[in-house]
Amino acid sequence: MPVLSGSNSRPLAKELAIELGMNHISMEARRFPDTEGYVRLAIENIEAVRSEPCVLVSTTFPDSGIIETLLLLEALQDVRAGRTDSLKGGVPNELPDVGPGIFLAIPYFGYSRQDKRFQPGEAISAKAIGKLLASRCDGIAVLDLHAPEALDEIGVPVALTSCMPEVAKHLQDTIAPDFILSPDKGAIDRASHVANIIGCKFSYLEKTRIDAHTIVHKAKDLDVDGSIVAIVDDMIATGGTICRASEALHTQGAIEVHAACTHGLFTGGAISRLDRFVDGVHAANSLQNPRAVISGAPALARGLMELLK
Numbered sequence: 606m607p608v609l610s611g612s613n614s615r616p617l618a619k620e621l622a623i624e625l626g627m628n629h630i631s632m633e634a635r636r637f638p639d640t641e642g643y644v645r646l647a648i649e650n651i652e653a654v655r656s657e658p659c660v661l662v663s664t665t666f667p668d669s670g671i672i673e674t675l676l677l678l679e680a681l682q683d684v685r686a687g688r689t690d691s692l693k694g695g696v697p698n699e700l701p702d703v704g705p706g707i708f709l710a711i712p713y714f715g716y717s718r719q720d721k722r723f724q725p726g727e728a729i730s731a732k733a734i735g736k737l738l739a740s741r742c743d744g745i746a747v748l749d750l751h752a753p754e755a756l757d758e759i760g761v762p763v764a765l766t767s768c769m770p771e772v773a774k775h776l777q778d779t780i781a782p783d784f785i786l787s788p789d790k791g792a793i794d795r796a797s798h799v800a801n802i803i804g805c806k807f808s809y810l811e812k813t814r815i816d817a818h819t820i821v822h823k824a825k826d827l828d829v830d831g832s833i834v835a836i837v838d839d840m841i842a843t844g845g846t847i848c849r850a851s852e853a854l855h856t857q858g859a860i861e862v863h864a865a866c867t868h869g870l871f872t873g874g875a876i877s878r879l880d881r882f883v884d885g886v887h888a889a890n891s892l893q894n895p896r897a898v899i900s901g902a903p904a905l906a907r908g909l910m911e912l913l914k
């Protein structure tokens with residue numbers, strides 16, 4: 606089963622190929638001067654993609670990642686179906702359709718936070734993107750999807766996978782936390798999973814988001830005096846959630862506070878902001894960033910195995 610990648614997830618795709626004991630194939634994915642995308646599977650790799658099921662590793666972030674993922678899937682579908690119509694210079698030997706067998710592994714699913722209608726008239730963006738992707742593949746494995754129900758009933762099997770076991774191991778090996786904190790109710794399952802693996806204390810905060818940059822946490826007594834604490838979330842964007850949670854922890858006596866997440870978006874100066882509030886930031890490599898120290902490959906491999914069984 607070849608593991609393919611375009612431009613946005615190549616290092617992680619290579620790690621996944623090693624994890625699965627498969628070959629990695631780079632697809633050409635570049636931009637024209639006007640920013641429109643171009644993709645191609647090299648002729649020497651066509652047989653590999655047709656001879657067995659294949660996996661494409663590609664994120665849907667930023668928006669250009671959505672287009673690139675769709676084009677890569679379209680190219681793979683055409684290759685597997687033996688489609689050569691419109692080929693400039695004439696049609697080569699006709700190849701039969703080899704049937705379904707394209708799986709998409711998504712390290713970071715962009716638009717995952719618009720998982721419901723918060724006001725009338727809104728699009729459920731996560732569902733819209735999910736349906737587009739599902740129209741061009743036979744199954745999707747997604748790493749730490751913000752709200753799993755967003756991809757219910759999109760037309761293909763979806764395997765939700767998580768790198769929290771790897772986050773737990775990394776935190777235990779590097780900082781050995783005494784306490785894990787979920788910064789809001791939405792991250793409770795993920796953060797408590799990490800606490801259970803490590804075998805340490807756990808609690809959560811209740812968060813209200815006033816706007817993209819303003820976070821308020823409800824006051825709560827946390828048993829963190831003298832503790833090393835790791836705040837665990839699925840993603841860090843502006844860093845506001847983590848910075849406010851860290852303030853609460855320091856106020857209550859925590860001696861060290863770290864932040865850990867799967868998806869390090871780190872928008873608008875988030876890393877320098879975080880550096881003022883926490884002692885360390887530990888992210889998985891679903892997105893390339895300066896704090897990506899945890900591999901998402903084992904989790905994606907587990908998701909793919911679930912799809913293939």
Ligand code: R5P
Nearest residue numbers: 791840841842843844845846
């Ligand atoms: C929200 O529910 C997510 O789990 C994260 O807590 C949130 O997206 C983090 O955003 P920011 O870093 O901008 O506070």
